[in-house]
Amino acid sequence: MEKSFGSKAMVMGLGLALLGGVAHADIKDPLPDSLSLGGVTLYGTVDVGYAYQNHGVPLSSQYLGGLEYQAFTTTRNFAGSQTTPAESGLEQSKIGIRVSEPIVNDITLVARAETGFNPLSGQLTDACGSIATNANKAQGTQTANADSSRCGQPFNSVLYGGASSPTYGTLTIGRHNSLQLDALSAYDPQALSYAFSFLGYSGFNGGAGSTEGARWDNSVKYAFGADIYHLAIMYSQGGQDTGVLGKSYGANAGVVVNGLSVDAVYENEKGAVNLRSAFDDISNPLAPVPTAADPFPKPGLAAYISNDTSYNVMAKYTFAVGDPATKDKVTVFAGFSHIEKAHGNYDGGNSQGNYPLSVGINVNNSAIYNMEWLGARYVMGSGLNLVGAVYHVSQNNWTIGLGTNGDDGIGCSGAGLLCSGDFYEGSFVADYIINKHYDVYGGVNYSEVTKGLANGFVGTTVGTSGSENQITVMWGLRIKF
Numbered sequence: 001m002e003k004s005f006g007s008k009a010m011v012m013g014l015g016l017a018l019l020g021g022v023a024h025a026d027i028k029d030p031l032p033d034s035l036s037l038g039g040v041t042l043y044g045t046v047d048v049g050y051a052y053q054n055h056g057v058p059l060s061s062q063y064l065g066g067l068e069y070q071a072f073t074t075t076r077n078f079a080g081s082q083t084t085p086a087e088s089g090l091e092q093s094k095i096g097i098r099v100s101e102p103i104v105n106d107i108t109l110v111a112r113a114e115t116g117f118n119p120l121s122g123q124l125t126d127a128c129g130s131i132a133t134n135a136n137k138a139q140g141t142q143t144a145n146a147d148s149s150r151c152g153q154p155f156n157s158v159l160y161g162g163a164s165s166p167t168y169g170t171l172t173i174g175r176h177n178s179l180q181l182d183a184l185s186a187y188d189p190q191a192l193s194y195a196f197s198f199l200g201y202s203g204f205n206g207g208a209g210s211t212e213g214a215r216w217d218n219s220v221k222y223a224f225g226a227d228i229y230h231l232a233i234m235y236s237q238g239g240q241d242t243g244v245l246g247k248s249y250g251a252n253a254g255v256v257v258n259g260l261s262v263d264a265v266y267e268n269e270k271g272a273v274n275l276r277s278a279f280d281d282i283s284n285p286l287a288p289v290p291t292a293a294d295p296f297p298k299p300g301l302a303a304y305i306s307n308d309t310s311y312n313v314m315a316k317y318t319f320a321v322g323d324p325a326t327k328d329k330v331t332v333f334a335g336f337s338h339i340e341k342a343h344g345n346y347d348g349g350n351s352q353g354n355y356p357l358s359v360g361i362n363v364n365n366s367a368i369y370n371m372e373w374l375g376a377r378y379v380m381g382s383g384l385n386l387v388g389a390v391y392h393v394s395q396n397n398w399t400i401g402l403g404t405n406g407d408d409g410i411g412c413s414g415a416g417l418l419c420s421g422d423f424y425e426g427s428f429v430a431d432y433i434i435n436k437h438y439d440v441y442g443g444v445n446y447s448e449v450t451k452g453l454a455n456g457f458v459g460t461t462v463g464t465s466g467s468e469n470q471i472t473v474m475w476g477l478r479i480k481f
Helices: 002-026 127-133 179-187
Strands: 035-037 040-053 082-087 094-104 107-118 159-165 169-177 215-225 229-236 248-257 260-275 301-320 329-343 361-363 367-379 384-395 400-402 421-435 438-451 467-480
Touching (some): 179 248, 179 329
Antiparallel strands (some): 035 040, 040 082, 094 107, 169 215, 215 229, 260 301, 361 400, 384 421
16 A cells, blocks of 8 residues: 555656646746845755655654665665655755855955754754664664764854955855765756765765765865866864864866866865764663763764775766757766775764764775766756666775774674675656746655675675665655745
């Protein structure tokens, strides 16, 4: 019955998307073009819908997107089919402000503050909290949970300020998206969708191998753009209560010529935090200890620490199709990432959101990941967008060791999920743009993990064989202001 209901929901969603074209020109937009006063603009997104999954776990009020939308997950937590209200399928629901105020000559003061929330619960997105909530629950009885750089901070997205000039570039200081995450937002066919894109659902790529590294606290960013090229560099000194404990730096260079856009990104992170799943430490939950100074402490979370390096190249090409009067266009996307996770020393510190850490195991020999993606977006003048994408991730054999220095290697299969494996994903979305503030969508996503990346799911052999898959069907509506 659940599968049938999910299929009907998908048909309804696609029907809304396609039939919406009949009244496209007649729909009145009650929202103004922007909610601005002086140089300050308020903006936001609410993305809600309904989803069916053949394998999954119940909705979480804390976890980003609410559901585990991909089989690429540390929880190995699937508990049966799910038919449920859903959220943030295409985009993280959020609210923020942008500041742009000219001061002298061509120099403008700029600032941005943004936070993500779960519209079905009204809570700020707190992935670290979702892991803590499930720490005492057995595998298969948990709700959705996994690591992220969004961990309940008042501003869990970005928060920075600085100055911008078309002559001299833009300099900002604060909490930024990593350069890789910003580049992926332009080169992912599915535009970092949670429900339909590996690159959106998991911060693994955007964080150079560690999801908490997708956003850098205590960072300085400089960017400059001309007609056909753009450059950016970023540095963070890290911190003892952030997702990257040590110093980190990155660089991005790109060109745009006649519809072709190409970017290359390099990142190096020292002391990146990698939270382990609640199930990994079910026999030894890290209970908080209240004190007079902190009567309601956050629970401690199991983690390992890594030094991450990534090399990335991505491209897209846009061209017109059909009758020029229709303004139809197609954009083709492709990308490749090479990520290496090496041993990182740990001498204290907390995760994003200031959750205490317990580092009982650590990286021994390097983990290597190669990722490729390919897709296309067909944008029609009628307002209908059709998007298809495929993603692939390969993992080598690597080990972790006991103790903070990773001295006692326990071997690939003994270490559990660390043997070689692959991840495959394919997705298709129909998104009807009613106007700049409203759209409705429906889509389907298939993902599968094999061998080492599937270890821990029921029916797999430790680290060496087996697979698990997931089908997600979702329709929804998005409101932007």
